[in-house]
Amino acid sequence: MKKSFTQTLLVIVGTAVILLAGCTEKTSPVETMYTTLEGVVSAEEDFNEQQEPLQQLEKQEHELFEQIISLSMNEFDQIVNLSKEALSIVEKRKEKIEIERESMIESEEKFKEVQDIIETIEDEELKAKATELSKTMNSRYxxxxxxxxxxxxxxxxxxxxxxxxxxxxxxLDQLETKINEINDAYKIVMEANNEFNKITEKYNESKQSFYEAAGMEVTVTAEN
Structure with missing residues (x-):
């Protein structure tokens, strides 16, 4: 049987409220870093918006597949119609994942600004935390x-x-072979999905640690 894959991805934390301790009129590297990181959050809005509809499409497709395999060859016309409907859903899933990918590319382009900012941070401990944050985010991409x-x-x-x-x-042999290929493929997807979530969680923690080390008081909202 073809296994269902429901994509659940963690997303980066958005900061709702920020108070910068001891800020001056001149914009500091930390303030610039904050602005850039929040720009990264904004760049991933389209990524976030694809998660729920993508899961719904995956569920719909799996339900269609279950209907198809419950039918006999005497109901071949219905099998064809349901298969065409499933193909349409696969195409919609592809559109969603492409939007998600484009959003991540936009996020990555925005995040490239971080490296120049890190080089201007004078406090060595804070720079180390910012560098770790940068490495984690690049691993996430x-x-x-x-x-x-x-x-x-x-x-x-x-x-x-x-x-x-x-x-x-x-x-039947051809069908079983294809289903086994699909199940193997989605095992890899699941592993990649879990790795992405693990690194995203690590990035959120690293971001929080950086803000705290910078003397910021933040209220954050984590989404998933």
């Missing part, structure tokens, strides 16, 4: 690229499945 690649491979296999299901000469 790579983790999302790995997740995106794995997910796109899964989508391609899903498309192949619903295409061959419209072939009246499809054999």
């Amino acid at each position: 790579q983790a999302h690229k790995d997740l995106y690649d794995a997910y796109m491979n899964g989508l391609q296999l899903d498309q192949q499945l619903y295409t061959i299901l419209q072939d009246e000469n499809l054999t």
